[in-house]
Amino acid sequence: MSAITEAIGRYSTSLLNLIDAGLAAVKANRDTGSRIAQDVLSSFIVGTGGVQTVGASGDIPSVDLGTSANVYLHFKLPYLLSDTVSFRLNFKGYSYGESKIIECDVVGAIRNGGFVVGGASGTHTVSGYTSASGKPMIRMLFPSLYYSTLSVTSYCQTDTKKVVRGQLQGRASLSSTIDF
């Protein structure tokens, strides 16, 4: 009897592992075939210095800038200037320091060796630039980053070129242009 129950125990473990792997694959592939990817980046920033203190969790590293006011969040896009792609990024969240919902969009295209931002709208000033090392960058200005939470959704003309989780890198800085 104990041999059978042991066998059942081993089978149970294998079955649970199989379920975990299968469902992880489903989650990873949820955006496959879609031109939209959600949860591309998520970030919570306590502050970047000053009385608001310093701290962050999620995809944007914590940094001490000496103040949490008038801070840019810079996002490096995973495209080369040699690519041909058009995209939209949507930012959602809540800035407690600003008492404000975050809801803004930026659209852009990379073609003919250059990066152009077609337009931006919403609650925060969003714009684009090319970094010194030739990477297409998006920047977003926060009057206050204190206790701010952000989630990014991406859209792309081509489902295989959309920005997905892990591909967007973010940094906070007082400068309007950075390179990383």
Add this chain to the structure above:
Amino acid sequence: MSLQTALTRMTNAVKARLAQYLSLKNVIGAENVKGTMYRNVFSGFISSFGTGTGPGLGEGDLALLPTLANDSNVYLHFRLPMNTDIHSRMFYLNFKGYSFGTGVTFDIKVGGYCYQATGQLLNTNVLNANLTTAVYKDANNNIVVSILFPSSYFTTIELESMIVGNGVAMRHGDVACIVSKNSAALFPKYTG
């Protein structure tokens, strides 16, 4: 252990794992991470209150409706899972839907902070409200969001929530709703 016990244990483990994953269908992002969006927090439909001869007709989370005289100027009050006597929680909510009777689609975002230390509702913001939307503390200190529908006839609403700041995940069942013609509602104190 007996064969039966082993099999039961295995079955329960598999069922629990599947239930855990099925609940993740409503989680966009990783569980309990700030920035993660929870879908389907509240989902319902109001058909009509008719002429008030009986309870209104509705579906989903709005299946049980009161008796109201008509479909005009109806408030939906949503009690959030937080109370200023107990919780310090920031919140982000997205109310979406279509009100045929009013003739609008809506996509309203609400943020704020239920702050226990001073018993206040702080730093609220309502964005894109093409319907009159208010965030308030009711008399039992629950945090409530109300949306006024000039007509609630054939109105569908869906609520999503993001974990922001020091807030927590909201899931289906956490938000209660009172439908009435009054601009303020009173809910039993939320203590969960």
